[in-house]
Amino acid sequence: MDTVISSNLPGIEVHGKSIRVVFMHKGVRHRHTLGIEPTKANLKHASRLRSAAMYALKTGAYDESEFFPHSRQGDQAGTASKRLGDLSERYMPLKAVDITAETQNRYQVALNACLNTIGRNRLADALIPADIQQLRVDLIETRAVSTVNHYLATFAGFLYWCEQNHFCAEDLAKHCTRFTKSNKDPDPFTYQEYNALITKGCLHPVDAASVTLAFYTGLRPGELCGLAVEDIATDLSKLTVRRSVTQSLTFKIPKTNKERTILLFPPAQAALKVLIEDALTRDAMDLEVWLNRHESRVDRARLLLSPKTQARKTDVNAWYVPSAWNTKWSNLTRRAEVRHRPPYQTRHTYACWNLTARGNLAFIANQMGHSDYSMLVKVYGRWIDSESPRELGRIWQGMKKLVQIAPNLPQ
The missing domain is CATH 1.10.443.10 (Intergrase catalytic core)
Structure with missing residues (x-):
């Protein structure tokens, strides 16, 4: 019995030492491993079986267990469960246990926007990087950068879950590249x-x-x-x-x-x-x-x-x-x-007023709930007067007090 290593028959694949039948119906890909050796005769048999199954699907007489009784469980589950919409319904309850209901609602809105744009019936394992790149193009046409970045971050999390569970190709999530967003300075009230x-x-x-x-x-x-x-x-x-x-x-x-x-x-x-x-x-x-x-x-x-x-x-x-x-x-x-x-600018105003009055950075950061004052420097840098002659004078007065305490210091 001669074993062949390839097939030129449509929808018939050599899968290791077995034959796999693949066909599409109404946007859903069916894939079944037959468990028989890839000989010429078996390949022809698989081709005829595929044609019969597709005909049964069209006429409504299809019974998967009758056509493919020995198909592997993973293949029997088929790719119907790999539709993006179906996968998202499995993903969100798993994600929800780690986030608040409020955050879950925001995630759901973001995920729905991406799925509706890219196509809820698309098969996850058929996605390619160009699909994700096109999603970015479509989203940014009618939305603010901050909104799109939130959507992409949410979709990237979903794709990463798909990757980890082998529902799609690897490294798709990394193509959900966020757009560069200009940093807007605070706009405090006078x-x-x-x-x-x-x-x-x-x-x-x-x-x-x-x-x-x-x-x-x-x-x-x-x-x-x-x-x-x-x-x-x-x-x-x-x-x-x-x-x-x-x-x-x-x-x-x-x-x-x-x-x-x-x-x-x-x-x-x-x-x-x-x-x-x-x-x-x-x-x-x-x-x-x-x-x-x-x-x-x-x-x-x-x-x-x-x-x-x-x-x-x-x-x-x-x-x-x-x-x-x-x-x-x-x-x-x-x-x-x-x-x-926006009313959030009252918080920015508080920070700017404190900084303009030359308040201690660590104290202001603590008042506002920051872990350290690096955020103050980053966001409110132009309100921090780092080269003021007054500051030089204040430091010099402190140095002179040190000299009085420790007279051996150079003057």
């Missing part, structure tokens, strides 16, 4: 703009106090909305950031996954008096704060900011979500006739 917001933009004392607190603490909008009376020291000297509000009305721990303490300037202390007085008119609530996907804690607290304070309707939520705070902020800037910037 003190004159801040004053206009307080005097012209805010029509209610609570609004003025909220804006003041945002400018003089550097809190992120979600952290500001999640701040409670119980987070404030009784002498108003400091506050502790323990939670943040998400867009889905839930609470989570701060961005750095740990609490931080902020020492308060006098304007922030005055603002807190107003906010605490208002918050004490409301009952404390049990707030479920998610630590991760599977664990949470309950904080008994009175939130400082609530839409109920100025609501005309009785049925309103008990706390702000970031989008609602954004809407209020837009109204404040409009009335104040101040150039609109």
Whole structure:
């Protein structure tokens, strides 16, 4: 019996010491290993079997177990499960156990955008680098760079999972190259703009106090909305950031996954008096704060900011979500006739005001929740005056004090 090592028959492959039948139907590739030697006679038999199977598929009489009873299990599962859409439905529940529900929603939106663009019915093992490169081209046509980069990062994670499980070719994920994004400098408010917001933009004392607190603490909008009376020291000297509000009305721990303490300037202390007085008119609530996907804690607290304070309707939520705070902020800037910037710029303003006043970098970084001051240097470099004659004079005064303490030092 002569063994052949190749086949010129359509859809018939020599797979080691066996024969593999391959055919497509409605965009799905079927692949079955027959377990018979690749002789000329067996190759012709495989070709006839393939033709019969394809005909049965077209007429609706196809029974896979009848045509390929000895096909390997991996081949019987076939490539129907290798459609990108089907694979994504297997992937997301596995990914979801390690992320929050909020993040899962963001990932799902990103993955759906990529799948809808590249084709949900595409077979993973048929993808080539050019397909990923075309995806990048298609995505960037109608989306911002930051959005596309988020989509590509999410899709790269999905492709890497496909690679690890042998659903697609290796090294596809590395072609999800992110686009270069220009670094936008912070756009802080001037003190004159801040004053206009307080005097012209805010029509209610609570609004003025909220804006003041945002400018003089550097809190992120979600952290500001999640701040409670119980987070404030009784002498108003400091506050502790323990939670943040998400867009889905839930609470989570701060961005750095740990609490931080902020020492308060006098304007922030005055603002807190107003906010605490208002918050004490409301009952404390049990707030479920998610630590991760599977664990949470309950904080008994009175939130400082609530839409109920100025609501005309009785049925309103008990706390702000970031989008609602954004809407209020837009109204404040409009009335104040101040150039609109997102409310996150109050955090940038806090950093820039501190740096312009020549505050200690390590102290400012700690106040803002950074692990070190490298982020300050990177983001706010032009507000750090590194060549000021005043700084030289300050250092010289410190040196002279050292000389007084240790007179043997050279003068």
